[in-house]
Amino acid sequence: MTRQPSPYANAKGAKTVTLSVQSWVGAQANVAVAQYLLEHELGYRVDTVQVDEVPAWDALSQGRVDAILEDWGHPEQEQRYVKDKKTIEAAGDLGVTGHIGWYVPTYFAKQHPDVTDWKNLNKYADQLRTPESGGKGQLLDGSPSYVTNDKALVKNLKLDYQVVFAGSEAAQITQMKQFAKQKKPYLTYWYQPQWLFEKVPMTEVKLPAYREGCDKDTQKITCAYPQTPLQKYLNADFAKSGGKAAALLKHMKWTTKEQNEVSLMIADRKMSPQDAAEKWVDENRATWEKWLK
Structure with a gap:
C-alpha cells in the first residue's frame, strides 16, 4: 500500500x-x-x-x-x-x-493489415524494436502489478518480442502518445474501457481465441484474454x-x-x-x- x-x-x-x-x-x-x-x-x-x-x-x-x-x-x-x-x-x-489485448496504432494497421494476426508479428519485429527491447520487437506493458499473461504468451507463441514495462498507466500513455505524434509503429498491451482510444485510434491484434479454461495454467497459456x-x-x-x-x-x-x-x-x-x-x-x-x- x-x-x-x-x-x-x-x-x-x-x-x-x-x-x-x-x-x-x-x-x-x-x-x-x-x-x-x-x-x-x-x-x-x-x-x-x-x-x-x-x-x-x-x-x-x-x-x-x-x-x-x-x-x-x-x-x-x-x-x-x-x-x-x-x-x-x-x-x-x-x-x-473489461477486455485486455494487444494493440497497434490504426495508422500502422492500415499500412500493414496482416499485422493484426499474431502469426505475422515476427515479420514486423524489426520495425517494432526499441533500445529497451534488446534486439527484439517491443511489447509495451504498463505496471507489473496489472493482470498480464504477456511474458508467457510471447514465449509459448514463439514470438521474437521482449515485454517492456513502462511502470504505470500514465507512463505507458506518455510513450504511446509520443509514438503516435511521430507516426511510429508500436505494439502494446492495452485494455478497454480506456479513454485513450478517443485520442489515439488503435486496432487489436488477434491472438488465438479465448476458450473457457485456456488460461488456467498461466505458464502454459497460448490464448487471448477473456471479456x-x-x-x-x-x-x-x-x-x-x-x-x-x-x-x-x-x-x-x-x-x-x-x-x-x-x-x-x-x-x-x-x-x-x-x-x-x-x-x-x-x-x-x-x-x-x-x-x-
Missing part, C-alpha cells in the same frame, strides 16, 4: 467509508463519483487508499478498506476470501466489461453494517461510455477527480439517483 490506511476505516459509530483506488484512470473515475455521492448526498466522510490489485484484497478482508469498485478477475483471491473465509462479499457488476464483466467487492462486515453507503456501492452501476466521460475529464482535460465527478453528477442525475434507492 502506497498510503497508510485511514484510522477511520470500520471505526464504530464513525460515518466514514474507505475506498480502494487503483492506479488506472477508470478506477479513479469510479471512486471519484462514488466519493462525491457519498459525501454530498449521504453525508459520509470518504477516505481513499492507493493500493495494487492483489494487496487490495488483503486490505479489504482485514477491514482496512471497505470496498473495491473495479476488479478485473482474481479467482484465487475470490476463492480464499469470498467462498472460504467469507470476509469479503461480492457486490455485483460495475456495469462495465471480463468488472466486479465490485465489499468487506463482509461493512456490507452488513454499512447502511446507506453499502447500499449505494452495491447499486452503483454505469456504462463504459459513462466511465470514459469521467476518465477523459481527469486524464485528458486535467480536471481533478473531484471536479470531474461533480460535473458528471450534475449532468447525469437520472443514472445515479437509482443507486440511492
Whole structure:
C-alpha cells in the first residue's frame, strides 16, 4: 500500500467509508463519483487508499478498506476470501466489461493489415524494436502489478518480442502518445474501457481465441484474454453494517461510455477527480439517483 490506511476505516459509530483506488484512470473515475455521492448526498466522510490489485484484497478482508469498485478477475483471491473465509462479499457488476489485448496504432494497421494476426508479428519485429527491447520487437506493458499473461504468451507463441514495462498507466500513455505524434509503429498491451482510444485510434491484434479454461495454467497459456464483466467487492462486515453507503456501492452501476466521460475529464482535460465527478453528477442525475434507492 502506497498510503497508510485511514484510522477511520470500520471505526464504530464513525460515518466514514474507505475506498480502494487503483492506479488506472477508470478506477479513479469510479471512486471519484462514488466519493462525491457519498459525501454530498449521504453525508459520509470518504477516505481513499492507493493500493495494487492483489494487496487490495488483503486490505479489504482485514477491514482496512471497505470496498473495491473495479476488479478485473482474481479467482484465487475470490476463492480464499469470498467462498472460504467469507470476509469479503461480492457486490455485483460495475456495469462495465473489461477486455485486455494487444494493440497497434490504426495508422500502422492500415499500412500493414496482416499485422493484426499474431502469426505475422515476427515479420514486423524489426520495425517494432526499441533500445529497451534488446534486439527484439517491443511489447509495451504498463505496471507489473496489472493482470498480464504477456511474458508467457510471447514465449509459448514463439514470438521474437521482449515485454517492456513502462511502470504505470500514465507512463505507458506518455510513450504511446509520443509514438503516435511521430507516426511510429508500436505494439502494446492495452485494455478497454480506456479513454485513450478517443485520442489515439488503435486496432487489436488477434491472438488465438479465448476458450473457457485456456488460461488456467498461466505458464502454459497460448490464448487471448477473456471479456471480463468488472466486479465490485465489499468487506463482509461493512456490507452488513454499512447502511446507506453499502447500499449505494452495491447499486452503483454505469456504462463504459459513462466511465470514459469521467476518465477523459481527469486524464485528458486535467480536471481533478473531484471536479470531474461533480460535473458528471450534475449532468447525469437520472443514472445515479437509482443507486440511492
